[in-house]
Amino acid sequence: MISVSEQDYIKAIYRLEQLSGHANTSALAGELNVTAASVSGMLKKLSRARLISHRHYRGVNLTEKGKDFALAVLRRHRIIELFLVEILGMGWDVVHKEAEILEHAVSEDVLTRMDRMLGFPKRDPHGSPIPSSDLYLAPQATVRLDEIKAGSSGVIAEITDDNADLLQHLAGLRMVPGTRIRVCRISPVDGTLTIKCGKVEINVSPKVASAVRVSIHKRNNKS
Amino acid sequence: MISVSEQDYIKAIYRLEQLSGHANTSALAGELNVTAASVSGMLKKLSRARLISHRHYRGVNLTEKGKDFALAVLRRHRIIELFLVEILGMGWDVVHKEAEILEHAVSEDVLTRMDRMLGFPKRDPHGSPIPSSDLYLAPQATVRLDEIKAGSSGVIAEITDDNADLLQHLAGLRMVPGTRIRVCRISPVDGTLTIKCGKVEINVSPKVASAVRVSIHKRNNKS
């Protein structure tokens, strides 16, 4: 059986791979708040278990087996987050930490029951897609809000950040998955985006905007 | 903070104290499936933390602080069990193992929400009382079914065993909390009890009967 730490590493590697194609030791150390030496030791263990392929000094990539583990953990995490919001009424800004713990404690049986109770949802409270029970995750056609050119409009698809303060801030601005927005202009000085969101215009820093992914096609992004 | 192992020890000590007034090393070793040496080491740690008082070679007892920890864990465990049965539709015979894990993962916030969603229940699916949020547990006035004399009748209050097979067996016989029963006769040979349960008469071994606690007063024991 794969340990809690190993799962956390696999999850972090998956996340970094999504962002930049591969994960290196120091990025993982930063992500997991451990030292690079600790990461190095764990990577050796994960390599031996054939969950990652490790090119020394070049970073790691998940194997197929590793990717499946990552998707399984992601599925657990996201179903649990949605359950906490929809069934237990928790705030979308606080469920991440909770799910981080519960994902290691909930059995497959309980997870299946949560999934059924939620109607086999496709997205978690932050708009992130939930892998199917056979661990398939449809490729996402979204762009980061800070990479859109002025004038474009679209629908907020996903918030890719777990920080509670940031999520609260976005919720206060109505910047939640499903909301239609339009980028009015982008400041040439500091990159601040002026966004039409509902009836109001708001300013969003590029740092915040980088956590927002937008679907530029005219789809309704609910559930 | 108290570790998962420490909580398991405290819980086991509480259970043994309820049964026989105190807990000794070898009984704990049996209960927790570890060696006596391991228990001895852990008792030293719990003693230092003032969670138990250890009279050498005489066994241990929980301090007030230790008892509060035990009741807190019991509360978590029982609320979670009830949640799994009532909200997620799991069988009462399988929720124990699940709750054993979840009780260490669920936050106070989530527990409170579960409690509220269940309507602040007083009893878990096995009829065991749930300590209140201020850790008060009303003394129970029930007797073990194998200690009742023939002719008495009462209502099943609680099943004090976690074994899934035993619980399934009892459920098949309709021997669940809330059911009114009458002890018709007790075999003088092997102690087998003949019980009127609903309209039918069933035979129950003394071993099974010892897991059933009965309220001999005429109360409805629901919730």
Next chain:
DNA sequence: GTTCATTTTTAGGAACGGCTAAATATTATT
């Protein structure tokens, strides 16, 4: 009061997942 059984302690180890410090490999700069 001695002996026997039980309980507890001690000694020595293992796996795990962290850590620091030091060595080593890679990448970047000049």
Next chain:
DNA sequence: AATAATATTTAGCCGTTCCTAAAAATGAAC
């Protein structure tokens, strides 16, 4: 290409919680 800066790995250690085996302490029975 040499060197400096950065990234990674190795080596050695710590604390936790479990283990076995053996020694020592205690309580109980005779």
